[in-house]
Amino acid sequence: MCKTVWITGASSGIGAALAVRYSEMGCRVIMSARNVERLESVRQQCVNPDNCFIVPLDLSDQTSLAYAADEVLSRFCKVDILINNGGISQRSMVAETPIDIDRRVMEVDYFSGVYLTKRVLPSMLEHGGGHIVAISSIVGVFGFPQRSAYSAAKHAIHGFYETVWAELHDRGIGITIVCPGRIMTDISLHALTKDGTEHGIMDHAQQHGISARTCANRIVRAVERGRKEIYVCQKDILMVYFHRYMRWFYYALVSKVKPNS
Numbered sequence: 001m002c003k004t005v006w007i008t009g010a011s012s013g014i015g016a017a018l019a020v021r022y023s024e025m026g027c028r029v030i031m032s033a034r035n036v037e038r039l040e041s042v043r044q045q046c047v048n049p050d051n052c053f054i055v056p057l058d059l060s061d062q063t064s065l066a067y068a069a070d071e072v073l074s075r076f077c078k079v080d081i082l083i084n085n086g087g088i089s090q091r092s093m094v095a096e097t098p099i100d101i102d103r104r105v106m107e108v109d110y111f112s113g114v115y116l117t118k119r120v121l122p123s124m125l126e127h128g129g130g131h132i133v134a135i136s137s138i139v140g141v142f143g144f145p146q147r148s149a150y151s152a153a154k155h156a157i158h159g160f161y162e163t164v165w166a167e168l169h170d171r172g173i174g175i176t177i178v179c180p181g182r183i184m185t186d187i188s189l190h191a192l193t194k195d196g197t198e199h200g201i202m203d204h205a206q207q208h209g210i211s212a213r214t215c216a217n218r219i220v221r222a223v224e225r226g227r228k229e230i231y232v233c234q235k236d237i238l239m240v241y242f243h244r245y246m247r248w249f250y251y252a253l254v255s256k257v258k259p260n261s
């Protein structure tokens with residue numbers, strides 16, 4: 001069945017791979033981000049570009065989100081799958097990071113998804129249901145140096161979307177929270193530093209991460225199976241287990257993490 005899938009952060013990395021994957025499945029794909037040129041290039045990689053639509057938005061700006069949501073809902077009536085994927089990471093120590101950076105990361109990585117979820121939910125409910133995917137991170141389940149705001153925003157995602165499921169699963173709303181480990185994308189290049197500039201460094205571990213394509217395939221499969229939470233990891237999954245079952249060992253390891261890891 002042809003589904004309408006709205007993906008934020010579709011101009012790059014995991015979002016771009018998801019757009020291509022869903023287009024291969026015959027879905028109508030709505031792609032959002034700020035960089036329209038890159039969105040257009042992703043659209044051209046899709047199987048049927050005429051069935052893929054670009055709706056630009058800035059996740060840090062609620063007026064822009066409102067405008068994009070109005071456009072999507074008036075043009076397409078219903079979104080079957082909303083993927084709150086767009087985001088930025090961080091590379092700065094807590095003690096040196098001005099609160100404005102924390103707020104910026106929270107706006108982009110957390111509040112934007114909350115806003116879009118609230119906008120699409122009424123039409124999903126009216127049409128019998130829908131599915132919302134939130135891209136968290138493994139640092140959405142434990143703290144990690146130089147990621148205080150990023151980790152906090154990703155933790156917040158879990159509380160919000162688990163509550164969405166608790167309140168609305170019996171009205172046809174599904175959720176999938178995705179916790180990737182290292183995925184080979186540009187995320188570390190664009191991570192915010194303490195003065196708001198971009199980190200500009202491809203982290204070593206990032207470079208050896210899972211491909212965005214593999215990550216997208218895992219996400220698509222998880223949505224099809226109605227999985228509520230998945231981890232897309234290599235050996236970095238160990239930190240999740242240490243945090244959950246051997247908390248003392250997690251503290252020992254996390255205190256030794258080197259910069260740019």
Ligand SMILES: NC(=O)c1ccc[n+]([C@@H]2O[C@H](COP(=O)([O-])OP(=O)(O)OC[C@H]3O[C@@H](n4cnc5c(N)ncnc54)[C@H](OP(=O)(O)O)[C@@H]3O)[C@@H](O)[C@H]2O)c1
Nearest residue numbers: 009011012013014033034035058059086087137182183185
């Ligand atoms: N890569 C990893 O290792 C990893 C690990 C865990 C979680 N994640 C999560 O996966 C998601 C996708 O990241 P990625 O790895 O694919 O990184 P990426 O290649 O840097 O992609 C980030 C996407 O977010 C968009 N974006 C950033 N700020 C935006 C804003 N203010 N308004 C609109 N769009 C914005 C970017 O588009 P524009 O610049 O065109 O706006 C881009 O499309 C993020 O939520 C990230 O936290 C990634």
